[in-house]
Amino acid sequence: MNVQADTECGSSMNGRHTSSDYAALRRDPEYAELNRALLDLVPAGATPTVLDLGCGDGAVSERMLLRDPTMTLVGVDPDPALLEAARARLGGRARFVEGDASSVSRLFPPGVFDIVVLANCIHLVPDLATALEAIGQVLTSGGRLVFNSAFYSGAERAADLPRYAELVGTARSAARRRGLPLTRADSRRPAGLRRSAGDYEAALEAAGFKAVRTEREFTLGPRFLTALCSTPMFAGAALPGVDRHTAAELLTEALRELHERSPFTVTRRCVYFSATRA
Numbered sequence: 417m418n419v420q421a422d423t424e425c426g427s428s429m430n431g432r433h434t435s436s437d438y439a440a441l442r443r444d445p446e447y448a449e450l451n452r453a454l455l456d457l458v459p460a461g462a463t464p465t466v467l468d469l470g471c472g473d474g475a476v477s478e479r480m481l482l483r484d485p486t487m488t489l490v491g492v493d494p495d496p497a498l499l500e501a502a503r504a505r506l507g508g509r510a511r512f513v514e515g516d517a518s519s520v521s522r523l524f525p526p527g528v529f530d531i532v533v534l535a536n537c538i539h540l541v542p543d544l545a546t547a548l549e550a551i552g553q554v555l556t557s558g559g560r561l562v563f564n565s566a567f568y569s570g571a572e573r574a575a576d577l578p579r580y581a582e583l584v585g586t587a588r589s590a591a592r593r594r595g596l597p598l599t600r601a602d603s604r605r606p607a608g609l610r611r612s613a614g615d616y617e618a619a620l621e622a623a624g625f626k627a628v629r630t631e632r633e634f635t636l637g638p639r640f641l642t643a644l645c646s647t648p649m650f651a652g653a654a655l656p657g658v659d660r661h662t663a664a665e666l667l668t669e670a671l672r673e674l675h676e677r678s679p680f681t682v683t684r685r686c687v688y689f690s691a692t693r694a
Contacts, residue, residue, distance in 0.1 A: 429671030438647055439498070442472055446640040450566050450686045451476055451535045454633055457562040457690045458633035460484045464530040467554065468490065469517055470537035477510050480533070492520060504577060517547035524554045529670030535562035536617070536686075548623035555693045560673075566634065566686040569612040576682040583680075584654045586670035587663070591655055598607075600640075613687045625691035632688070637681045642668050 441447055457474070458466070463486045468477045471491030481489060489510040493499055499512045515523050517534070518541075532551050534541075541547045551561055565571070572580075591598055614630060620627040644650050645667035648660055657664035674680045 420667075436455055439473065440488075440641075440646045441473065441643040444640050446631060446636050447536070447643065448475070448578045448635070449607050450564065450634060453686070454533070454535055454564045454688060455479055455483060456526055457688060458483070458531060459560060461486075465528060465566065466490070467509075467520065467524075467529045469520065469534045469551070470540065471499075471502055471512065472508065472537075473498045474512070476533070476535040477502065478506060481506070481509055490524075492516070492523065493558070503536050517541045518543055518550050521553040526553050527556045527559075529554050530559050532559070532561045533580060534561075536566065537604040538563045539565045539567045542607050544608075544611070544616075544619050545623065548619055548625070550621055552625070552693055556694065559693050561618035561620075561691045561693065562689065563687055564688045565616075567609060567686045568616075568687060569610055571684045571686070573683050573685075579680065579682055582674060583667065583670055586674060587654060587666040590666050591658055591663075594663070595656045598655060604682060611681040616687070616689060620689065620691050624694050626694060627689050627691035630688045631685050633683055633685050635683050637679075638671055638675050641671055641680070641682070645671065 458480060460483060464484070465488045466480060468474075468480065468489060468491040471477050471493045473493070473680060474491060477489055478486065491499070491502055491510055491512040492515045493512070494514065494516045496514055499514055502510070502512050513523055520532075524675070538544075548561075555561065588598060601660050609622045613631070617627060617629060645654075646664045651658075651663035651667060654667055659668070671680060
């Protein structure tokens with residue numbers, strides 16, 4: 417198994433997994449820290465109209481409204497259950513609509529949003545060019561698109577790859593001891609995880625955006641990694657052929673065992689883009 421290629425977190429905003437499969441990861445405080453820096457890129461004032469795309473249960477929407485209560489906010493997500501949670505969280509302070517990145521130009525009139533935010537979910541978008549075109553249509557002239565991701569090609573440090581391999585190897589050994597069937601891993605990496613930061617820059621330029629890119633490093637510990645182990649992409653890639661929930665349990669046990677030997681952390685680079693539509 418190519419651990420770097422196959423055990424990252426990812427899915428599709430239009431794909432077979434739903435956003436609720438990643439709810440535990442989104443609730444993780446370290447994961448929230450990845451998004452906190454993104455909110456600093458969201459312009460405040462002038463009563464903006466904001467689209468929180470891939471809004472999940474509305475946690476980032478709530479943070480934006482706390483920062484700027486004057487904004488008009490709409491959240492979009494493909495998962496109805498999470499949209500219900502977002503409505504329960506925010507009541508009448510925001511409106512929530514079912515959809516995905518590529519559908520926003522069909523859901524909303526042209527030029528209706530001043531700002532579009534994708535908080536650590538751009539890697540879940542399978543067709544980036546189509547999504548950026550749709551986003552560009554619903555942004556005002558001069559409108560701002562901001563997004564980030566810690567799950568892209570080049571996000572991981574080479575020095576940390578043995579840590580991922582050790583985690584997966586320990587869990588696979590435990591699965592074999594239980595007599596669980598392990599099938600051959602699929603070596604194909606999801607499209608969103610094959611993209612590099614440079615790929616995002618090129619796609620933004622092709623879609624008519626002028627972008628500024630920044631990066632930050634984050635050290636992530638067992639709490640974050642436990643939440644990551646529960647996701648379908650990580651669990652399924654690490655222990656193919658094993659029931660996802662059993663795989664997550666085995667990975668969590670392996671993580672605990674390794675952390676008892678020595679502190680188990682990894683460092684990832686999170687990339688941030690602030691892009692203006694021409």
